Amino acid sequence: MREMRLDTLTLRYWQNFELADGELDYLSELLIEEESPLAVEALAQRLMEKRVREEKEVWEDRKAKGLIYQPREAHAEGDRLVFSALGDAAGTVVGVRPGRHPDYAPFDVIQVRMEGDGEIKEFASNLSHPHALNFIAVDEDEDLALDDIAALSNRLLERYGQYVTPVLLATLSESSEFVSFGGDWFLRGFLLPIEEGHLNLAEAVLDLATGFSMTEEILQVLEMPRESGRAVQMFSLNNALASDELGRFKFAGTRDRTAWCLPKVTETRSLRFDRGPKDICEDHVLDDVIEIVREGVEAGGEGGAVQRWSHVLTFYDWYWGHLPYDKGARDVLVQPLFEDQQCVRLQLRFPSGGEVFPAILYYPAERQLGWWGSAELRDFFETQELAPGATIVIEATATSDREGLYEISYRPASATKLEMLDYEEGSQPVFRRIGVRCEVDEEKSLRRSRFSALETLKPLDQDERRATPSLLATGFQRVGEKLLRGLGIVYRATFSDLFVATNIERPFPGTVLRGIFEQQAYACFYVDQDGFYVYDPSRSEAEVNKVRLTWEEAILNAGSLTR
Known part of the structure; x- marks a missing residue:
């Protein structure tokens, strides 16, 4: 154990943190010296390191002048003392006498001749009663080792950064001298000049x-x-692309993997049969029958909060090379670096080897579901011989948060042949015998043995599949049991079968499907006394x-629907 009196090691010091005069200039000089942008956390750590170092120097300077006065210590004539409460004034003990106080145990009173004016002052000594001027006793462990202040400041940042970082971030944001990109900060006056010619070349690339393309x-x-x-070149170019007045560039990267594209790429790049992301995004828009209430809204989340996510492929997923962005996916996948970032280019790799391939994540909007996928993901499903009902597993890697790299796998099974639903764009559905090398969830599969009626029904057009009533009615006709009730025909199905049917031509979250029935949005769709989902065409008006x-x-297809 050692004794010290460094306020910068205490919670009390940092919880009321404010920037001191000259500290922004210090950060400016630091960025110039480093010749590299730094994250606000790194700037905070360096600022905390500076303050600890400065206080340590003051403390050591006091010790060099003499013993630092503490009321609990006993002193003798001739001792040279330094008084921190008096602005580090020094003096020499010239006398000692007994002291008395009715509330204290016996103690001494020392007479000290102060340097400079020679005035004699008296102070308590050998005082057992607690006093504010006594040093704080601190265990000398790896957290507080003053011989490595850089490591110490990292520990302080972990403990007290929550008080320092927000204040520093607000100050940097208000200053016209600093500019940020993706959480890193640099000096505006030291950015490299990026002219219109540079931007035109970037657009051409x-x-x-x-x-x-990467930066x-x-x-x-x-x-x-x-x-x-x-580092300065990268930061300057990224800042210029993000600030382009013509809006020609769209950021689609992560913290360490800054990728850019032209806006048209995120809308027109074909996934399959000339359908691009814009078409797929339109499939994800909520029907007007859904009213989003504000109670319990959590539009954001902590990406990377969990390491693993699994999902059973629907027909829509398998057919288009698509995966949903539900709450589980959100908790695994990287969050947008910017508030207005619409998409990010992820990288997927198979654990047993093989090439890394891309998948573009489109973040959700106010009334639009998020999703991620690519033509390469569809190729992965096909080459690995997967089918609707296969369980896809996504696991985070050490570089997921910063580079967007994830591992993709599935639950394997012995190779077999199954008759599964398939269709060419705009043509009649057919059942084809396909090779399968994965476990298949029977409740999510579309085998002929379960849904042979699918082969006799035409695909829905764009307007029909985006209108909830027609989508649900068609789903019942495809997979439901046809019954005579009263004077009319009704269709009855389990939730699982109806979910499979509604997710053939567009994504339809289970929470939305349950909500429509449980909250009785349409009189023609209801749950009967046996728990079956029912469609009664006679009540459609x-x-x-x-x-x-x-x-x-x-x-995000999350939460309980019990109301």
Whole structure:
């Protein structure tokens, strides 16, 4: 154990943190010296390190002048003392006498001749009663080792950064001298000049790439000052692309993997049969019957909060190379780096080897479900011989949060042949015998033995599949049991079968499906006394009621629907 009196090691010191005069100048000099942008957390750590170092120097300077006065210590004539409460004034003990106080145990009173004016002052000594001027006793462990202040400041950042970082972030944001991109900060006056010609070249690079390009790839064709560091070049170009007044560039990267594309790429790049992301996104727009209520809304979340997510493929997933962005996926996948970021380019790899392939994640909007997928993901489903009902497993890697790299796998099974639903775009559904090398969830599969009627029904057109009543009615006709009730025909199905049917031509979250029936949005759709889901065409003209769901229930397929 050692004794110290460094306030900068205490919660009390940091919980009322404010920037001192000159500390923004210190951070400016630091960024110039480093020749690299730094995250606000790194700036906070360096600032905390500076304060600890400065206080330690003051403390050591006091010790060099003499013993630091503490009321609990006993002193003798001739001792040279330093008084921190008096501005580090020094003096020499010239006398000692007994002291008395009715509330205290016996103690001494020392007479001290102060240096400078020679005045004699008296102080308590050998005092057992607690006193504010006594040093704090601290265990000397790895957390508080003053011989490595850089490591110490990292520990302080972990403990007290919550008080420092927000104050520093607010100050940097208000200053015109600093500029940020993706959480990193640099000096505006030291950005490299990115002219219109540079932006035109960047646009050409992205256009030729017909997809996504990394900042490093764009830099290769731009002539940047050779004396400038790569980090400053990257930051300057990223800032210029993000600030382009014409809005020609769309950010689709992560913290360490900054990727860009042209807006048209995220809308038109074909997934299958000339259907691009824009078409798929339109399949994800909620019907007007859904009313999003604000109670319990959590539009954000903590990406990377869990390490593993699994999902059973619907027909829509399998057919389009698509995966849903539900609450489980949100908790695993990287969050947007910017508030207005619409998509991010992820990387997927098979654990047993093989090439890394891309998948584009489209974040959810106010009334639009999120999703992720690519033509390459569809190829993965096909080459691995997967089918609707297969369980896909996504696991985070050490670089997921910063680079967007994830491992994709599935639950394997012995190779077999199954008759599964398939269809060409715009043509009649057919059952085909396909090879399968995965476990198949029977309740989510579309085998001929379960749904042979699918082969006799035509696909829905765009308007029909986006209108909830026609989608549900068609789902019942495809998989439901046809019954005579009273004077008319009704269709009856289990929830599982109806979910499979409604997710053939568009994604339809289970929470939304349950909500429609449980909240009785349409009189023609209801749950009977036996727990079956029922469609009664004769009641289709009744008034429609709104389905009230929270944002997480409607968009992320999460939460309880018991109301």
